[in-house]
Amino acid sequence: MTVPPGYVPLDASTVLGFAAPYLDAEPVEAAEIGDGNLNLVFRVQSASSSVIVKQALPYLRVAGEGWPLTLDRTCLEADAMRLHAQHAPGLAPQVLHVDETAAAVVLEDLHQHVVWRTAMRGGEDVAGVANALGRYCARTMIGTSSLVMPALERRQLALRFENPELSAISEDLVFTAPYIEASSNRYDEAAADLAAELRADARMRALAAQLRWEFRARQEALIHGDLHTGSVMVRDADLRVIDVEFATWGPMGYDTGNVIAHLGLARIARYAGGQGDPEAVDRDARAFWTSLCDEVGRVWPSGEPWRENFLAALLVDTARYAATEMVRRIVGLAHVADIDQLPDGARLQAQRAAVQAARSLQALPAAGTFDDVWARCARKET
Ligand code: SR1
Ligand code: MG
Numbered sequence: 095m096t097v098p099p100g101y102v103p104l105d106a107s108t109v110l111g112f113a114a115p116y117l118d119a120e121p122v123e124a125a126e127i128g129d130g131n132l133n134l135v136f137r138v139q140s141a142s143s144s145v146i147v148k149q150a151l152p153y154l155r156v157a158g159e160g161w162p163l164t165l166d167r168t169c170l171e172a173d174a175m176r177l178h179a180q181h182a183p184g185l186a187p188q189v190l191h192v193d194e195t196a197a198a199v200v201l202e203d204l205h206q207h208v209v210w211r212t213a214m215r216g217g218e219d220v221a222g223v224a225n226a227l228g229r230y231c232a233r234t235m236i237g238t239s240s241l242v243m244p245a246l247e248r249r250q251l252a253l254r255f256e257n258p259e260l261s262a263i264s265e266d267l268v269f270t271a272p273y274i275e276a277s278s279n280r281y282d283e284a285a286a287d288l289a290a291e292l293r294a295d296a297r298m299r300a301l302a303a304q305l306r307w308e309f310r311a312r313q314e315a316l317i318h319g320d321l322h323t324g325s326v327m328v329r330d331a332d333l334r335v336i337d338v339e340f341a342t343w344g345p346m347g348y349d350t351g352n353v354i355a356h357l358g359l360a361r362i363a364r365y366a367g368g369q370g371d372p373e374a375v376d377r378d379a380r381a382f383w384t385s386l387c388d389e390v391g392r393v394w395p396s397g398e399p400w401r402e403n404f405l406a407a408l409l410v411d412t413a414r415y416a417a418t419e420m421v422r423r424i425v426g427l428a429h430v431a432d433i434d435q436l437p438d439g440a441r442l443q444a445q446r447a448a449v450q451a452a453r454s455l456q457a458l459p460a461a462g463t464f465d466d467v468w469a470r471c472a473r474k475e476t
Contacts, residue, residue, distance in 0.1 A: 222331025347411025
C-alpha cells in the first residue's frame, strides 16, 4: 500500500527526538517493547521521566507486509482513549500527544504497572482490579450509549470510530475463521480433533454467524473491542485499560464477554496446573459482574424500571460472546499465554476444557444467573 507523505516508521534512534518534548529532560534511551500483533511500541526515557510512543505500521505487524492496513488506527485509538477517560476518569492512560502524519501517539508510561494477565499467570491476585474493570465497563458502555447520552451528541459521535479495517479483522478472526479451514487458524496437532469438532458443530457455527451479524448491527456503545486481561495494566488496585485500537460501535456484551472469557481461560489454566489459586479467579469474575451491575445503577439511575431486564439480556450476550472468544483463543490465530505456556499434557487438558466451556455457554438457558454463566465458563472436567 502507499503510505501518506511524511510517514516514516520510527526506530530506537529517531523516536528519541519525537518523544523529547514530552519528557522533563533530554531523552537518553529508547527501546522497542511492543509484543502486540499490530503496532510499534517504544519506551523512551530521560534521566527522570519516561513516555510510551505507539506507532501504527502500514501493515499488520504479526502478519507482515502481505496484510496491509491503513495508518489511522493510532489516532482513532487516542480519540477513543480520551472519550473513555471522560466517562471513566482515572481508568485510561493519559494521551500526551497525537501526530497524524507519523500515525503515532505519545502516552503516559505505566512502568510501575504490570499487565493483569502476566500477574495472574504468575499466581498473583490483585485485589480491587476486577471491581475497577466492572466500573470501567459500566461507565464506558452506558456513558457512550443513547441510554444516557443526549441524542444529538450521540449521533454526532456515531460519525467517528467507524474503524472498518480492525472491525473486519475481529469479524474474521472471532466469528468466521475458527469454524472453517482458514489459513489463519493455528492449533497444536494434538488439538486438531477439537478444531474439526468445532467446524462440524452446527450450534456453535450458528451462534458465531448470529453474533457476527449482531456485532455489525447492534451499535449500542463505543466498545473497547479487545478487552482481555492483556489489555489491563494494574498496580495494586490501580487499573488502566490500554490498547483501544479495536474500539468501535458495537454490542456491549462483546466487551463483557471478552472479560469473562479471559477470566475463564485463566481459571481453566490454573486448574490445569498453571500457577495460582483457581478459586481466586472465581472471586474476580463475581466481583467484576457485581461491580458492573452496581455501577450501571449509578450511571443510569433513570433506567430503574427496566434495568433488571437490561442486565439480564446483557448477561446472556456476555455468555454468548464469551463462548466465541474462548473458541478463537484455542483454534484461531491469536492465543493466550495462560494456556499456550502450559506444559504439553496440561495444555491439551486446558484446551479441551475451554472448548467444552464454550459449548456449554452456547447452551445457556435465557434465564441464567451469573453463577450459572460462570460455572459453565470455568469448567473443571475435560
Ligand atoms: C491480527 S490481530 C490478532 C488479535 O490481536 C489483537 O489483540 C486482537 O485480539 C486481534 O484479534
Ligand atoms: Mg489488543
